[in-house]
């Protein structure tokens with residue numbers, strides 16, 4: 435079993451509590467099938483085999499959510515790492531600005547508590563959004579946190 439497969443094994447233990455009562459389709463499958471190294475001549479074959487195992491797996495959606503949330507590699511929920519990166523980009527791109535601003539406010543508060551300020555680059559990276567959307571969210575967050583601070587100052 436490869437080191438990557440062992441890591442998958444460990445990650446599955448983290449996932450298992452979320453799969454209570456359900457049986458995952460890959461439980462009896464060699465974990466190496468789910469990790470095709472790019473230089474592996476059987477990479478396509480292994481990936482296709484892993485996808486086939488995932489098809490119809492009763493916990494596929496939860497497995498995919500887990501992989502998206504925790505940044506797993508290999509095939510999870512019937513998707514490859516590349517496909518999950520694209521899925522993340524699509525999900526982030528379709529998030530409403532109000533949700534992005536709420537996240538940016540949280541980040542701005544944390545940054546100010548540490549004596550700094552949320553940068554557009556950091557917002558772009560953390561929220562996985564375009565530079566333009568990050569800039570808009572950061573500016574709105576700064577205004578909101580400035581207003582909070584002014585209100586607190588006025589109340590004191």
Ligand code: SF4
Pocket residue numbers: 458459460461487488489491492493494495497498509510511512
């Ligand atoms: S979706 Fe695929 S990787 Fe996830 S638990 Fe099911 S069979 Fe395993």
